Amino acid sequence: KNQVEQSPQSLIILEGKNCTLQCNYTVSPFSNLRWYKQDTGRGPVSLTIMTFSENTKSNGRYTATLDADTKQSSLHITASQLSDSASYICVVSDRGSTLGRLYFGRGTQLTVWP
Amino acid sequence: EADIYQTPRYLVIGTGKKITLECSQTMGHDKMYWYQQDPGMELHLIHYSYGVNSTEKGDLSSESTVSRIRTEHFPLTLESARPSHTSQYLCASSDGDSNQPQHFGDGTRLSIL
Numbered sequence: 001k002n003q004v005e006q007s008p009q010s011l012i013i014l015e016g017k018n019c020t021l022q023c024n025y026t027v028s029p030f031s032n033l034r035w036y037k038q039d040t041g042r043g044p045v046s047l048t049i050m051t052f053s054e055n056t057k058s059n060g061r062y063t064a065t066l067d068a069d070t071k072q073s074s075l076h077i078t079a080s081q082l083s084d085s086a087s088y089i090c091v092v093s094d095r096g097s098t099l100g101r102l103y104f105g106r107g108t109q110l111t112v113w114p
Numbered sequence: 115e116a117d118i119y120q121t122p123r124y125l126v127i128g129t130g131k132k133i134t135l136e137c138s139q140t141m142g143h144d145k146m147y148w149y150q151q152d153p154g155m156e157l158h159l160i161h162y163s164y165g166v167n168s169t170e171k172g173d174l175s176s177e178s179t180v181s182r183i184r185t186e187h188f189p190l191t192l193e194s195a196r197p198s199h200t201s202q203y204l205c206a207s208s209d210g211d212s213n214q215p216q217h218f219g220d221g222t223r224l225s226i227l
Contacts, residue, residue: 004156032213043118043204043218044157051213089157093212101173102216104156 002027006090006105014113017080021108023073023090031093035064035075038087038107047075047088077110085112117141120205120219128227133192135222137205146188147216149204150174157204163188195226 004025013019025033032051036044048057048064050073056065061078077084087107094101118139127133139146144165149157149172159172163182177199178192188207192199202223206216 034215041220041223043206043220045218046215049213049215095212102159104158106154106156109154 002092002094002103004090004092004103004105006088006108008108009106010109010111012111012113013080015080015082019077019080019110021075021077021088021090021110023075023105025071025073025090025092025103027071027092027094027103029095030068030071031095033064033066033073034091034093034102035062035073036089036091038089040086044089080112082112082114085110118205118207118217118219120203120222122222123220124223124225126225126227127195129194129196131195133195133224135190135203135205135224137188137190137219138186139188139207139217140186141207141209141217142185143207143209143217144185145208146182147206147208148172148178148180148188148190149206150176151202151204151221161190195224197226200224200226 007022034049035047038044047062050066063076066073087109089107090105092103121136146163148161151157158174160174160176161180163169169180202221204221205219208214208216
């Protein structure tokens with residue numbers, strides 16, 4: 001069964017600290033893995049997309065890694081800011097169709113305290 | 115910021131009413147999607163479209179219907195709302211191949227009394 005599991009479910013950190021969010025998946029065949037940021041009451045916003053051949057991609061203070069062999073990904077946030085408080089969603093796409101079916105994780109709810 | 119808009123943002127309405135949730139994008143994207151999201155849960159695809167006059171049902175069974183008469187417009191309709199339809203509905207669009215990101219609207223939070 002194709003699944004995407006994220007951990008931790010929630011996380012609280014102090015402003016300025018670093019953190020790492022985890023994503024494990026069983027989706028096959030694999031096409032790409034995406035990380036989205038969803039602020040409360042808003043739609044998800046794409047942070048990174050990685051294909052099979054990419055093992056790291058950065059977007060400002062966000063760095064995503066991908067290990068396609070172990071089917072694991074992480075999102076590292078450096079020097080956290082209050083505005084980083086949001087849900088971070090891992091999404092994996094398969095190669096089963098032109099649409100590229102997406103499998104969504106439930107997200108990690110990050111809270112950054114001052 | 116992606117140019118995809120959903121209206122209304124919030125809707126509280128009684129059981130049995132007909133509802134249309136609007137979604138428009140100005141990016142000229144061929145593919146559009148409707149997702150349903152409950153608090154703390156993953157997004158579930160309920161409808162998608164490859165282009166004008168193309169609509170397909172998604173993974174999650176839904177009593178809603180969609181239409182795609184124009185590229186930029188992808189409305190979702192519930193003929194007779196029920197409390198079980200209470201949820202957040204997110205519209206998205208994308209272009210190109212499956213490695214392109216989906217751009218999401220800010221959603222409609224629907225509450226059926």
